[in-house]
Amino acid sequence: MSMVLYNPTPTDLPPDRSIIKKMNFISAADHSKQIADLYIPRQLFSQKIPLVLAPHPITWTAGEDYHIGLKGLSRGYHSGWYGMAEQYGVGIVMPHGHHRAAELCSLASPEQISDMVQLIDEVEAIGVLIDRHRIYACGLSMGGxxxxxxxxxxxxxxxxxxxxxxxxxxxxxxxxxxxxxxEDIRAFGTDQKIINEVGGSPDKVPELYNERSPIHYFGNLTNTPILLYWSEKDLIVPEQEAIHSYRLYQLIKGVSSTSPIAEFNHTFTHGITEFGKIERWQLHEWCDYDLALRWLLSISKP
Known part of the structure; x- marks a missing residue:
């Protein structure tokens, strides 16, 4: 079996010099207590800094997405956002997730989306100045x-x-x-967790699934620079080409051929050409937040 997609945990990681602040706040959506982790550079001075809103993948904690990854990760090591706040001079805020029923499965609930907007003000309320022209969003799987x-x-x-x-x-x-x-995917029971979280099956409450689905918002995404990484061999979110990422790309380009959206099929960029179950699982877990951040920082809202 090829191990190109497998990453062992480094034994000589440099220290993470970013400052972490645990943020406790009251959600404006439902007045519940919520938590987010904020990572910032050590030296802020008085300048405004870019802010990345970084929601975590399904069933992961924010801490696991920041570094190391979910226990038992097929890819082994997840480098996450480790050290990037200090390295790039940015704020990275990671909500713990505002779910209704299923822990760590917020699945773009209206409350979670509201909290992410609210977090911008919450970050500034603790004295961190944010460049409002450079607020970004980035994530893997559910985070995306x-x-x-x-x-x-x-x-x-x-x-x-x-x-x-x-x-x-x-x-x-x-x-x-x-x-x-x-069988492993069915055994996780994620399909039932989704039903519990959303409040019913897709057949019974289609409108509640729509409000949590990026496909529903494609008309509002035509002017936002977007970079989509996907694989047609993704085992966890299958049919990325026909249903998910590439379809979203096509719909947006269908509205505006000049829309600043780009897509990249990363399947064959990992040095392997044969994909069994493990490799297809690893394809889903693959991400590169460092690459993403360098691209994001090149963009500023008018």
Whole structure:
């Protein structure tokens, strides 16, 4: 088996010099207590800094997405956002997730999206000055879904988005999990968690799935710079070409051929050409936040 997609945990990591602040806030959406982790450079002085809103993948904690990854990750090591606040002079805010029923499965709930907008003010309220022209959203899987829904629901807020292997059509994804040919995927029971979180099956409450699906907002995404990374061999979010990332790209370009959206099929960029179950699982877990951040920082809202 090829191990190109597998990353062992480094034994000589440089120290992370970013400052972490635990943020406790009251959600304006429902007055519940919520938490986010904020990473900032050590030396802020008085300048405004860019801010990245970085929601985590489904079932991951914000801390796991920041560094190391989910326990038992097929790819081994997830470098995450480790050290980047200090390295690039940015703020990175990672909400713990505002779910309704299923912990760590917020799935772009209206409350989660509202919290992400609110967090911009919450960050400034603790004395961190934010460059409002350089607010970005980025995430993997569910994190990518939430980044895109945020940009679609609030295009006036987000300067640019990077999404890795995102869920684009939540109703389709729920059905694909329930009928997956992979026993391990069915055993996780994520399809039922989605039903519990959303408040019913796609057939019964289609409008509630729409409000959590980036595909529903494609008309609002035509002017936002977006970079989509996807794979047609993704095991966890299958049919990225026909249903998810590439379909979203086509819909947006269909509205405006000059829309600043780009897509990249990363399947064959990892040095392998044969994909079994493990490699296809690893493809879904692949992301490069450092690459994403360097691209995001090149963009500023007018």
């Amino acid at each position: 879904q939430e980044a895109l829904v945020l940009a679609g629901a609030h295009p006036e807020v987000v300067a640019a988005v990077v999404a890795f292997n995102p869920i684009i059509d939540l109703a389709f994804w729920q059905r694909s999990l329930a009928t997956s040919e992979i």
